[in-house]
Amino acid sequence: MCTQPVATAKKKAEEEERPWKCCDFALCTRSFPPMCRCMDKVEQCAATCEKCEPATSDSSQRVCNDWYHGFPGPMCSEPVATAKKGEEEERPWKCCDLALCTRSFPPMCRCVDKVEQCAATCKKCEPATSDSSRRVCNDWYHGFPGAKCTAGALLIAGHPSVADEASAILLPSQDKDQVVMATPRPWKCCDVTVCTRSIPPTCSCQDVVDNCAPTCEDCNGYVHPPRRVCLDRYTGDPGPRCTDAGAGGN
Numbered sequence: 001m002c003t004q005p006v007a008t009a010k011k012k013a014e015e016e017e018r019p020w021k022c023c024d025f026a027l028c029t030r031s032f033p034p035m036c037r038c039m040d041k042v043e044q045c046a047a048t049c050e051k052c053e054p055a056t057s058d059s060s061q062r063v064c065n066d067w068y069h070g071f072p073g074p075m076c077s078e079p080v081a082t083a084k085k086g087e088e089e090e091r092p093w094k095c096c097d098l099a100l101c102t103r104s105f106p107p108m109c110r111c112v113d114k115v116e117q118c119a120a121t122c123k124k125c126e127p128a129t130s131d132s133s134r135r136v137c138n139d140w141y142h143g144f145p146g147a148k149c150t151a152g153a154l155l156i157a158g159h160p161s162v163a164d165e166a167s168a169i170l171l172p173s174q175d176k177d178q179v180v181m182a183t184p185r186p187w188k189c190c191d192v193t194v195c196t197r198s199i200p201p202t203c204s205c206q207d208v209v210d211n212c213a214p215t216c217e218d219c220n221g222y223v224h225p226p227r228r229v230c231l232d233r234y235t236g237d238p239g240p241r242c243t244d245a246g247a248g249g250n
Contacts, residue, residue, distance in 0.1 A: 018073050019049040019066035025102065025140075026072035035192075036072040038064055057126050057138050067192075091146055092122040092139035098196060099145035109145045111137055130218045130231035186216040186232035189242040203238040205230055 023038035041061035045052035049064035056063075096111035114134040118125035122137035129136075190205035208227045212219035216230040 016069060017048045018046075018068050018070070019064050020046050020073070022074045022076035023072045024076050025108070028072060029192075033070045034072075036068050036070070037066070038068075038072065040064075040076065056129050057124070089142060090121045091119075091141050091143070092137045093119050093146070095147045095149035096145045097149050098202075101145060107142075107144065109141050109143070110139065111141075111145060113137075113149065129220065183234075184215045185234050185236070185239050186213060186230050187239070188213050189240050190238055191241050191243055193238040195238060200236045201238075202233050202235045204233050205238065207242065 020038045020040070023036075023040055025039040026036050027039060028034040028036040041055045041058060041063055043061065045062050045064045049066055051065040052062050053065055054063075055061040093111045093113070096109075096113055098112045099109050100112060101107040101109040114128045114131060114136055116134065118135050118137045122139055124138040125135050126138055127136075128134040187205045187207070190207055192206040193203050194206055195201040195203040206229065208229055210227060212228050212230045216232050218231040219228050220231050
């Protein structure tokens with residue numbers, strides 16, 4: 001019946017309490033119901049959050065790194081009330097190749113490009129997690145992300161949303177005979193991939209693992225010590241999943 005997926009999702013929501021009371025910036029997969037994670041930086045996580053950890057960009061703030069099987073729930077604040085209108089606010093960047101945007105209209109966007117120097121309009125210009133010699137503007141902008149910086153980025157179809165950008169996409173792996181890799185993947189397998197919509201896509205793996213693959217150059221343990229996350233980006237098919245259910249990497 002058509003109502004069965006809805007009933008299943010409601011039943012799941014009733015069995016599992018969300019790790020947050022509300023969320024403004026949720027990363028969700030395209031499954032039904034989705035797997036979601038809340039990226040909000042808060043002073044204190046909800047009591048239902050199991051992995052309440054320091055935010056990468058601001059250790060005085062906390063982020064709940066739990067994944068929730070179900071819809072993310074209500075927003076904490078209306079975007080219009082927490083940000084200036086697009087026409088009144090200058091973008092924190094001159095151009096952007098990789099933008100994370102909410103599905104609201106107009107969206108709330110953040111540019112995750114790693115640059116040598118942020119634009120003068122950027123208030124939170126901080127070292128990139130994977131390369132401290134580069135900078136990332138961690139400002140959120142209420143409006144569309146604007147022009148691309150490079151021609152290659154124009155391959156990305158439209159303005160990717162948070163759900164599009166954070167695999168949320170979970171691209172299916174091609175047959176090994178069809179994949180021609182110039183460089184080896186930074187991981188052997190991955191359950192939670194973050195991929196752009198370009199062809200081929202540029203992907204990163206969000207799996208928290210005991211040890212990164214030998215091909216991973218930036219194996220970071222800051223957020224989840226003693227476990228690790230490979231922060232490398234790979235251009236091409238992200239490869240096979242580690243588990244059938246996609247519950248976590250190895």
